[in-house]
Amino acid sequence: MAFCFEKDQLVIASEGFLSVTMQSIVQEIGKPTYVYDLDEVVRRLKHLSGAFTENTTIHYAMKANSHPEILKAVAQLGLGVDVVSEGEIRLALKAGVDPGKVVFSGVGKSKSEIRHAIEVGIRQINVESVGELRRIGEMAGSLKKVCNVAFRMNPDVDPDTHPYIKTGFRDNKFGMDESALPELEEVLKANSEYVHLTGLTLHIGSQIRELESFLDAIQKTLPIWDHLKEQGYPLETFDIGGGVGISYTEENPESDYALIAEYGAAVNKLLGDRAIELQVEPGRVVVGRSGVLLTEVQYIKQTPYKNFAIVNSGMHHLMRPSLYSAYHRVEPIEKYTDRPSMVYDIVGPICESSDVIGHDRSLPRLEEEQWLAIRDAGAYGFCMANTYNAHELPEEVVVSEGRKL
Numbered sequence: 001m002a003f004c005f006e007k008d009q010l011v012i013a014s015e016g017f018l019s020v021t022m023q024s025i026v027q028e029i030g031k032p033t034y035v036y037d038l039d040e041v042v043r044r045l046k047h048l049s050g051a052f053t054e055n056t057t058i059h060y061a062m063k064a065n066s067h068p069e070i071l072k073a074v075a076q077l078g079l080g081v082d083v084v085s086e087g088e089i090r091l092a093l094k095a096g097v098d099p100g101k102v103v104f105s106g107v108g109k110s111k112s113e114i115r116h117a118i119e120v121g122i123r124q125i126n127v128e129s130v131g132e133l134r135r136i137g138e139m140a141g142s143l144k145k146v147c148n149v150a151f152r153m154n155p156d157v158d159p160d161t162h163p164y165i166k167t168g169f170r171d172n173k174f175g176m177d178e179s180a181l182p183e184l185e186e187v188l189k190a191n192s193e194y195v196h197l198t199g200l201t202l203h204i205g206s207q208i209r210e211l212e213s214f215l216d217a218i219q220k221t222l223p224i225w226d227h228l229k230e231q232g233y234p235l236e237t238f239d240i241g242g243g244v245g246i247s248y249t250e251e252n253p254e255s256d257y258a259l260i261a262e263y264g265a266a267v268n269k270l271l272g273d274r275a276i277e278l279q280v281e282p283g284r285v286v287v288g289r290s291g292v293l294l295t296e297v298q299y300i301k302q303t304p305y306k307n308f309a310i311v312n313s314g315m316h317h318l319m320r321p322s323l324y325s326a327y328h329r330v331e332p333i334e335k336y337t338d339r340p341s342m343v344y345d346i347v348g349p350i351c352e353s354s355d356v357i358g359h360d361r362s363l364p365r366l367e368e369e370q371w372l373a374i375r376d377a378g379a380y381g382f383c384m385a386n387t388y389n390a391h392e393l394p395e396e397v398v399v400s401e402g403r404k405l
């Protein structure tokens with residue numbers, strides 16, 4: 001059931017267990033706090049695992065939220081991770097993720113990161129440029145260790161999402177188009193002993209709720225997979241990346257489950273009878289709705305033009321609204337049905353006018369020292385938090401089966 005209201009209190013409800021109120025967490029911690037519902041994370045990971053063909057590995061994109069308890073749950077389910085730095089490889093392995101289930105994405109992998117990935121024996125490096133493949137060749141050769149690579153293709157699709165999180169359009173820095181293949185093949189040939197091309201990979205962007213762009217990208221890339229396979233490359237994997245979005249504007253988690261199921265069925269159909277190990281790299285859809293950020297109203301400031309509710313979490317705790325004009329629902333952790341509605345801009349303490357959590361929000365009249373929940377903050381929340389203006393980082397609490405871990 002995840003986050004819901006019970007007797008006017010926002011709680012995490014888990015079937016068969018006592019609900020945990022946000023009020024109890026506020027009373028215990030008294031500071032801005034991210035709260036995660038681990039049971040909902042697990043439910044979503046299981047749903048994803050069942051949505052695609054049997055020969056599928058889910059690689060949770062840990063950049064969305066790398067809390068150790070979430071990584072531990074991923075490892076315990078026998079799933080993999082998509083990482084984008086040496087630091088993430090280390091966190092994943094520490095949490096018990098099998099190195100053979102780690103894929104490494106990102107356009108700027110350093111020599112030491114590539115060396116580390118090869119040394120610990122990850123499943124594959126997702127290659128983003130010819131220069132990177134050369135570097136992998138050098139590092140694998142000097143270590144005398146085989147490294148599997150997958151070419152990240154840029155399918156030139158333009159999904160319906162914020163421009164800053166589109167990654168599969170021809171102008172984006174990510175992936176490579178077909179014209180890079182001859183040079184890539186030359187580098188492969190020169191490093192054939194230690195660098196093996198075992199797959200192709202895609203990731204066209206994030207917070208995408210229409211399936212057309214995903215399917216278009218896959219359809220454009222499968223012929224390249226077929227062509228390379230015919231050339232004799234030992235291709236095994238096809239990685240369709242992450243990117244499935246969540247419904248930030250409404251309390252409708254079922255729509256995420258339905259979208260995943262529909263996506264899975266459509267992808268399975270596209271793959272046909274190819275012998276492919278499918279890899280999927282979901283991040284946001286796993287953790288986004290599974291977290292809230294609790295923040296306290298410091299002041300109510302009324303001007304002739306606006307009502308401001310100034311809270312103690314701003315762009316330093318949750319960057320998404322300032323960075324992408326992202327929408328997050330905001331609501332009191334206790335429902336006050338007897339208070340009249342007022343319209344507020346919910347703003348943080350940071351000395352920037354972009355430090356706004358939400359514009360023009362209609363809420364039951366707010367008061368100082370009242371706590372609010374910024375909903376659907378589990379993805380790209382804490383992991384992007386910073387200490388700008390020398391503020392403290394928020395706290396984190398993980399709840400599972402009716403208790404705080």
Ligand SMILES: Cc1ncc(COP(=O)(O)O)c(C=O)c1O
Pocket residue numbers: 061063064082105106203205206207241242243244281282283284285379
């Ligand atoms: C390569 C790659 N895979 C997966 C993801 C996860 O995307 P999402 O959280 O939208 O599922 C990202 C996000 O940026 C990414 O860059």
